[in-house]
Amino acid sequence: MVEEMNNEMTEFKSVETGDIVKGKVTKVEEKHALLDVGYKIDGILPISELSSLHIEKVSDLLNEGDELELKVIKSSEDELVLSKRAVDAEKAWGELEEKYNNKNTFEVEVADIVKGGLVVDLGVRGFIPASLVERHYVEDFSEYKGKRLTVKIVEFDRENNKVILSHRAVLDEQVERKKQDTLSGIKVGDVITGTVQRLTDFGAFVDLGGIDGLVHISQLAHHRVETPSEVVSEGQEVQVKVLGVDRDNERISLSIKDTLPGPWESVNVQAGAVVEGTVKRLVSFGAFVEIAPGVEGLVHISEISRRHIGTPQEVLEEGQTVKAKVLDVNLAEKRISLSLKEFEETEEPEPETKEHYQSDSETTTGFSLGDMIGDQLKKYK
Structure with missing residues (x-):
């Protein structure tokens, strides 16, 4: 009889506060779960001891039959309180500290x-x-x-x-690695594709893949650019040529202009043609007129007007639109000679003829020229 009682007693574990035990969920309530851990009574797992995070109801995380590792936080003859959160935390702190240090x-x-x-x-x-x-x-x-x-x-x-x-x-680390890869691989003369990130008064910053390069306003186009927004916009994909690389200061100079055909390559104008353009600059010896983007021709001061002038400013002003006759074209030397004077001469009205005067006189007075001067001629006969 005594032996049977001893065997019955050994069927249950001896559980103390602080022990780590394994248990199986036997029942799930809204705010707690019951688990069989081999003790004489089921242990209770309060919702507050289920996770380090806020949980609305136990069934969000547990189902009957789930097996868990738990820590005993209270043990007595008629009560056994368990914690999953404590076990998770014990394991987590060591792993997290290692990840932090490394x-x-x-x-x-x-x-x-x-x-x-x-x-x-x-x-x-x-x-x-x-x-x-x-x-x-x-x-x-x-x-x-x-x-x-x-x-x-x-x-x-x-x-x-x-x-x-x-x-x-x-x-940030990914971007830095990408930037260094780009910086180490890029070299002067490369032509690459980038994306315009932002515009400033002095140019445009282009993302080359983790690092931005600067296209100075003078390198945006072959013609004069007043503001970068005239030529490019944020988000636009562009081809750029690498002009300079400063790896120590992580600076890259770029040019869009050098990837584009030169304006003189597409000039199609011949001597004798009449062109329209804008006066760009006035100098002591004449005026430079832009007849196509990036293409300027010179009107020598002697070709500005039929009358004698001392300075081009007497007749012209910058920004003025004019028509001119092409005198000479030298594409090899990128020079075009223009004349405002000769264009004006081609536009001269035809001189009025004798018949015109006769017709006008007859229409106006009713007398012919002979009628009006006939008597005067008789005096000299």
Whole structure:
């Protein structure tokens, strides 16, 4: 009889506070679960001890039959309280400390959206501040719940249960690696494709793949450009030629102009033609007139007007539209000679004829020329 009682007693485990035990879920309630851990009574797992994160109801995480590893946080003859959160935390802290020390990156799933950032379950609560989620500003984080992000630990404080994560740091490292790869591989003379990132008064910054190069305003086009927006826009894909690379200061000089056909290559004008253009510059010896983008012809001061002038400014002003006759074309030397004077001469009205005068006189007075001067002629006979 005594032996049977002893055998019955040995069927149950001896469980003490602090022990780590394995158990199977036997019942799931809204705010707790019951587990068989081999003790004489089922252990209770309160919802507060289920996870480091806020849980609405136990059934969100557990089902009957699930097997768990738990820590005994209270043990008595008639009560056994268990914690899954404590076991998870014990394991997590050691792993997280190693990742923090080694600056490892790893994936997490966003469990919740809270004011100021995102919450993840690491076995302990992990937090990604809003400013450390992306490299750009994010106004609405609602779509991030359930999303997986690659992060690294930027702040680790076990005593205060604080783990701060950053997805932005991972992105920054990727951009930096890409920038260095681009910077080390690029060389003067390369023609590559880039994207216009932003415009300034002095030019355009073009993304070459992790690093921006500058196209100075003078290198945007063959013709004079007043503002970069005349030629390019943000987001536009462009071909650029590398003019200079300063790896120490991470600066790259670019040219769009050098990838485009020169304006003189497409000039199709011959001597004797009449062209229209804009007066670009006035100098002491004449005026430069732009007859096509980037193509200027010279009107020598002697070809500006039929009357004598001392300076081109007496007749012309910059920005004025004029028509001129082409005197000479030398494409090899990129020179075109123009004449305003000869164009004016070609536009002269035809001189009025004798018949015209006779017709006008007859129409106006009713007398012929002979009638009007006939008497005068008789005096000399």
